[in-house]
Amino acid sequence: MGFEYLTNVPLAQARKEYLERLVSGGFGSKTETIPVFESCGRVTAKAVYAHICAPHYAASAMDGVAVSAKETFSATETTPVTLKPDQFLVLDTGDPIPEDKDAVIMVEDIVKNGDGSITIHAAAAPWQHIRQIGEDVCAGEMILPSHMTVSPAAIGAMIAGGVLEIEVIRKPVVGIIPTGDEIIPPCTDPKPGDILEFNGSIFSAMVRSWGAEAVVYPIVPDKFDQIKEMVAKAADECDMVILNAGSSAGREDFSARVIRELGEVLYHGIAIKPGKPAILGCRGEKVILGVPGYPVSGIIVIEQLLKPLIDHWLKAPAATDTYVNATLTRPVVSGLKYQEFVRVRMGCVGGRLMASPLSRGSGVVSSFMKADGILEVPQGLEGYEAGEEVSVRLLSPLEKLHNTLVIIGSHDPLLDELADMLHLEDSALYISSSHVGSMGGIMAIRRGEAHMAGCHLLDTADGSYNKAFIRKYFPKGGVKLVSCVGRQQGLMVAKGNPLQIRKFADIAKDGVRYVNRQKGSGTRILADYLCMRENVDTASVYGYDREELTHTSVAAQIASGSADVGMGIYSAAKLYDLDFIPICIEEYDLIVPDHAWDTPMVQALLHILKSDAFREKILSLGGYTVDNPGQIIPL
Numbered sequence: 001m002g003f004e005y006l007t008n009v010p011l012a013q014a015r016k017e018y019l020e021r022l023v024s025g026g027f028g029s030k031t032e033t034i035p036v037f038e039s040c041g042r043v044t045a046k047a048v049y050a051h052i053c054a055p056h057y058a059a060s061a062m063d064g065v066a067v068s069a070k071e072t073f074s075a076t077e078t079t080p081v082t083l084k085p086d087q088f089l090v091l092d093t094g095d096p097i098p099e100d101k102d103a104v105i106m107v108e109d110i111v112k113n114g115d116g117s118i119t120i121h122a123a124a125a126p127w128q129h130i131r132q133i134g135e136d137v138c139a140g141e142m143i144l145p146s147h148m149t150v151s152p153a154a155i156g157a158m159i160a161g162g163v164l165e166i167e168v169i170r171k172p173v174v175g176i177i178p179t180g181d182e183i184i185p186p187c188t189d190p191k192p193g194d195i196l197e198f199n200g201s202i203f204s205a206m207v208r209s210w211g212a213e214a215v216v217y218p219i220v221p222d223k224f225d226q227i228k229e230m231v232a233k234a235a236d237e238c239d240m241v242i243l244n245a246g247s248s249a250g251r252e253d254f255s256a257r258v259i260r261e262l263g264e265v266l267y268h269g270i271a272i273k274p275g276k277p278a279i280l281g282c283r284g285e286k287v288i289l290g291v292p293g294y295p296v297s298g299i300i301v302i303e304q305l306l307k308p309l310i311d312h313w314l315k316a317p318a319a320t321d322t323y324v325n326a327t328l329t330r331p332v333v334s335g336l337k338y339q340e341f342v343r344v345r346m347g348c349v350g351g352r353l354m355a356s357p358l359s360r361g362s363g364v365v366s367s368f369m370k371a372d373g374i375l376e377v378p379q380g381l382e383g384y385e386a387g388e389e390v391s392v393r394l395l396s397p398l399e400k401l402h403n404t405l406v407i408i409g410s411h412d413p414l415l416d417e418l419a420d421m422l423h424l425e426d427s428a429l430y431i432s433s434s435h436v437g438s439m440g441g442i443m444a445i446r447r448g449e450a451h452m453a454g455c456h457l458l459d460t461a462d463g464s465y466n467k468a469f470i471r472k473y474f475p476k477g478g479v480k481l482v483s484c485v486g487r488q489q490g491l492m493v494a495k496g497n498p499l500q501i502r503k504f505a506d507i508a509k510d511g512v513r514y515v516n517r518q519k520g521s522g523t524r525i526l527a528d529y530l531c532m533r534e535n536v537d538t539a540s541v542y543g544y545d546r547e548e549l550t551h552t553s554v555a556a557q558i559a560s561g562s563a564d565v566g567m568g569i570y571s572a573a574k575l576y577d578l579d580f581i582p583i584c585i586e587e588y589d590l591i592v593p594d595h596a597w598d599t600p601m602v603q604a605l606l607h608i609l610k611s612d613a614f615r616e617k618i619l620s621l622g623g624y625t626v627d628n629p630g631q632i633i634p635l
């Protein structure tokens with residue numbers, strides 16, 4: 001089967017035409033009647049009018065006595081008036097006012113006499129301290145107009161006005177159909193080739209957060225008839241259907257054909273990335289949206305194409321996204337053909353908002369979890385340079401970005417532990433760490449993009465760590481080097497060391513597949529240095545050019561069997577239950593620029609580094625030595 005031709009229609013045009021097509025087919029809000037006490041957050045279908053007045057009788061607004069105002073007119077401080085028991089009625093707040101009374105005097109303004117009479121020293125104005133009939137709501141008055149979201153106070157006003165049921169816009173029901181032979185229900189021990197079904201959980205959480213109901217249907221295998229049957233059923237039962245995966249041009253990508261046979265396809269292919277193979281379909285008034293299988297692509301398609309339909313249905317006001325200007329820390333290259341959505345991590349360093357692009361992979365769902373914002377690169381633009389000021393749509397509150405400690409540099413799992421401890425200590429503080437290697441960290445500090453950088457750079461001249469690099473890259477000072485931990489570096493190999501790797505030079509043995517770290521990382525510099533010292537020709541090492549960005553990703557490659565050996569730290573080997581051949585202890589320190597030193601985030605982190613809790617945590621991870629964490633190292 002050949003590949004189908006996909007359209008490349010601009011997003012805004014697709015969105016507009018899709019809604020128009022749906023509306024012409026009868027798409028739009030449906031209503032239901034519900035008890036008022038369950039209506040908070042719902043949208044009124046039509047105006048709500050009061051059936052009765054509130055209050056529906058004249059009520060005392062105070063604790064005191066009801067009187068006839070004219071019998072008090074002559075009362076002053078010097079000429080008090082005494083009222084006999086038959087001239088007043090003792091009552092409490094909310095009590096009805098007797099017909100022959102027209103004012104209330106507060107209990108603290110009366111003097112009780114022994115004979116049951118009372119004396120007052122001021123005249124009561126007619127209707128003082130009395131809540132008149134309809135003071136709050138008058139019968140027949142409009143309590144809420146149409147298409148208003150019901151607030152807690154509005155529920156009270158409606159019940160007071162005698163309204164016990166209202167007609168609201170029914171939540172649209174979104175049916176979600178996961179498809180694919182390889183997709184299995186979530187479990188903890190998937191076999192190679194199995195993919196755990198999580199898109200259904202992501203999409204249902206998203207649509208629920210926008211006010212819709214979600215129904216996730218059972219996973220359907222890649223069988224045309226079965227998919228068609230399930231889509232037909234979902235279209236009968238729901239208002240909107242998300243048909244997940246099978247959207248592109250593969251052998252078993254049936255979505256577009258299924259939708260076409262059941263209804264129609266307006267567009268297959270939108271000029272957005274991720275998300276280009278989206279299918280905009282319908283069956284009469286029912287939405288059938290073909291959403292790509294990759295989770296990130298799916299999230300973007302649902303946010304960009306389904307959310308506007310849910311908003312239209314719910315008569316919700318258009319969402320007001322917040323955009324901020326931020327400095328891009330790395331270049332973003334984009335194809336001219338598509339509008340691109342790039343997830344970015346953000347932080348505020350030295351008063352400037354920074355945006356660091358996250359993984360662009362459509363399968364990297366964690367990039368969305370980590371993202372503080374989305375950089376939207378318009379169609380027709382080739383991208384942006386590092387250092388350029390760009391406009392970013394915020395996903396995180398601005399306040400969080402101002403309270404985030406930005407750490408860029410060498411990766412170590414202890415940074416995650418520090419992030420956890422910092423946030424436990426003060427729930428307003430966060431850490432955002434990007435792993436670009438020790439040299440990358442030094443450069444980020446030089447460019448003013450980070451509050452802190454993790455660094456472990458070996459000076460091959462004298463075997464010392466970090467200090468020589470600080471002197472070289474910060475000749476005028478301006479930074480402090482803070483002691484953190486000593487780390488056991490070594491070779492990670494599969495459990496039982498099947499290839500009998502004993503020493504560093506064994507990475508060049510025949511049949512051994514090495515996995516390396518990226519250039520500029522301290523571990524790579526160490527590996528290069530050891531190759532030189534042990535006379536290992538890097539060209540003879542299988543996989544020396546295969547680069548991973550973190551210790552844990554190197555360990556994961558070995559654990560999965562796609563590589564046999566890699567350099568890394570003990571804690572990563574332990575995490576993946578790998579064997580470990582120790583090579584050396586290195587110093588992992590933190591570089592802090594002077595401008596960041598006094599920020600609450602840096603000070604809180606230094607406090608944690610010096611704590612017993614940190615020492616205990618680090619020693620429990622294994623493979624670390626802890627000497628003087630948090631102390632400034634003289635340069």
Ligand SMILES: Nc1nc2c(c(=O)[nH]1)N[C@H]1C(S)=C(S)[C@@H](COP(=O)(O)OP(=O)(O)OC[C@H]3O[C@@H](n4cnc5c(N)ncnc54)[C@H](O)[C@@H]3O)O[C@H]1N2
Pocket residue numbers: 178179180183195196197198199200244245246247248249250253274275276277291292293294295297362363
């Ligand atoms: N030859 C071509 N191949 C691909 C093209 C193309 O134009 N030509 N487009 C690529 C793009 S772009 C995208 S996006 C994907 C779209 O994939 P499909 O919608 O066809 O989905 P599948 O191939 O079936 O699945 C892709 C991938 O998604 C994950 N997945 C699927 N369902 C779930 C689920 N319920 N829960 C979690 N994860 C799920 C899974 O990793 C699949 O491997 O196609 C490219 N290919």
Ligand code: MOO
Pocket residue numbers: 272273274275276277292294297362
């Ligand atoms: O559109 Mo795909 O969603 O680029 O990855």
